[in-house]
Amino acid sequence: MKSIKSLILFLLIAIASTASAVSASDVYFESKWTLWKDADILIWTIDKDLPIDPREFCLSLKRNNMAIGEPKCRTVGEWERDSIAVRYAGWLSNNMEPGLTSNYLKARHPSMRGKIQELEDRIVLFIADKGNYLQVAIFDETSAEPRTAGTVQKKADKIALGDEIASTFFDRKTSRRLSKEERQKKLTEPDEYYKEVPNLRAWGGLSAGYAQAHVPLTPYNWVHRHVESEVRNYRITRDSVSLWNFIDDSTPLFTLYAGAIWYGFIGGEIFYRYSNHTVKTDNSDTVYQELDHWEFGQHEIGLNLMLTKTYSPIKLMDIHLFGFVGFQYSFYAEDIQLKKGVELGSKAYRARIKFEDVYKGALIGGGSQFVFKDHYGVSLRTGIASRGKNVYSDPTPDAAAEPTTIGAMTVDWFISLGLEYHWNP
C-alpha cells in the first residue's frame, strides 16, 4: 500500500516536472543553421509591443553564449512595414504548431522568399505573442523555411524573457563571419574535396594474411578430398590432382609487393608471396618413425593487372577499390630432415614424392586501399590463386602416355592485410 502511494507521488512529480518543462520552452524542430560570432540579429514581430527589449536581448545573448562576441540587435522595420511580410508573419503565427516540420511553414510568396534570401548573414528572430506564451522562429538566408521554431513562456520581465529565448534558441556554437574579401575568395575556392587525379600513383607494401584451400561460400565437399587426404609411405595419396593432398593448405601468407596506377584507373602490381606448408604424413604409418620434419616452402612471384575506382569520403582519406587478375609462378622448396642417427633413410624415403620444378597459375580477386594523407596506406585484399601445369613445356607425341602432373589443380583462397607507402612520382 505504501509503495503504491509512493508510486503515485512519484508519477505526480514526474508529470508536474515534465509539464513545467513543456510550458517553459518548447522547440518544435531545429535544423542546422549558423550562428555567427558578432551576430546581426533582426527582431521581427507584427504585434503592437515588442515583448523583449533589443538592447537587453543582446546582453542576454552575451550572458548565455560567451562565444557570440558583440551581437547587434534591432527590430526589422522594413519587414514590419511590408504588407506581404506582414501577411506571412500572420500566417506563420497561425500555422506554427507542434508536430509540423519546417517545410509546412515555408514562405510561398516570391517576394517574401526574396526578402529572406537577401538577409546575407543576418539572423531574423520572429516573435509572436500568443497570450500566455510566445512563438519564436528563426530565419537565415539559406532557406525560405524557418530554421528553428518553438515557444517560450511569456514573462512580464523583459530581461528574463530575453534570457529564456537566448538560452533556448541561441545556445549553440558560433562561427566567425567572413569579410567581404574572404567571401569573394571563398566563392572562387575549389571544393575541399576537389582533388586532381594524379597521372601516376605508385606504392610498395608488405602484407600478412592467411590462405586455405576451401573458398568461403562454396561447398566444403569440393575440397574435402584434398584437405583431408594424408600421405602414406612418402608418396601414396588418394589422388594427386591437388598439392593440398600432400601438404597442409591453411597457413599464414606473407607478401611483398609494389604497384602503380595510371590516371586513377588502370595499373599493375608485381609481387612475391611466401608461405610454408608441412606435409600431412599419416602418423599411423611406421615408416615415418625415421623422419624429423618434412615441409615445403612455397615461393610465388607474379604480376597483377588492376582496375581501380577512387572515393574520398573524408578529406584525410582516399579509398581505392580495386579488382585484379594476374598470373604467377610457384616454386616449392623442400625442407626434409631425418632424425639424428638415421643415416640413409628407408627406401620409401629415397623414392618420395617430387613436385614439379615450377607451376604456373592465375589469380583473381579484389580489395581496397585506404590511403591516409596521400601516403600512408592500409590495404585489404582477398582472392583466389591457382597453380597448374607449366603450359610452356613442349607437347610431345607421347603426351597421352605421360603420367599426370602432380598438383595441376592446386587452388586456394587468401585474405591479407597490408601496410603500404604511396607516392606520386
Place this chain on the structure above:
Amino acid sequence: MGSFVKFLTMLIVSALLVTGCADSYQWSKSHPDYKQAPYVELAIAGVQDAFVLTRSAWFAKRLQVSTDSIQILGTQFCAQAMLKEMKGAYSKLMILPENALANAPEESQKLDERIFMKGKLPEQGVVVKDSAGNVPPRILLVHEVIVGTDLNRESFFDYSVMHNESPERTAAKNISAIVSYTLWDNEKQRPLFSAVDEIQRPVTIMTWEELDALVRQIVSEIRKNLYMGAK
C-alpha cells in the same frame, strides 16, 4: 553459412522490390492536420476554367457539334455537370466566383519524387471571400480537368515521361479524365489534401449522357479520395 544465405536472399528480394516498385507513384498528399473530410459544407472554386478537352475533333464528330465550338460547348457542359453533381453531394455548397483566385500565383505541389501538380493557391495570410464577403472554412480548388480518350496521368504529371510522344490511336477504348485538385484550408491558408485522379469509362457510343456520367464519376472519385485522405 545459413544466415549468410538468408541475408543474401533478403538482399536480392529487397533489391527486386525496390526496382519493381520504381514505377508506382504517390498520387495524393495529406497535411498532417487534415483530420476530417468535408461533409455538408464546402466551397468550390476554379471549376469554370478547369476543363480542357483533348481530341476535340473526335468529340465533335461523335457529339455532332462543329469542331470550332466543341471546346467551348464541351467544357461548359462539363463544368455545369460537375457543379450540379457537387451541389447534390454537399448540401451547403458555396460556388466561388471565377475571379476568386485571379490574382493568386500558379505554384507546383510535390506529390511524389517525380509528380508535380500545378495550380493556383491563395496567398499565405489572405483569406478567400465570396462576393457577399462570407469566408468559407474549406475550399475545393479544382485546378484542371483534362477530358479525352485513353489518357494516363503519368504522361501528364511525371516530368520524366511528359514529353514522350504517344502513339496515335484511332479506336478509343475509354473516355477518360484526369483531375487535379486541392482541398484548401481557408482559415489557415494551407493545402489539406492534394491529389491527381484518373477516371476511365469504357465507351461504346459517345453521347452527351456519357460525358455527364464521366463527370459524375469524377466527382465521386474526388469525394472518395477526400474521405480516404483524412487521417
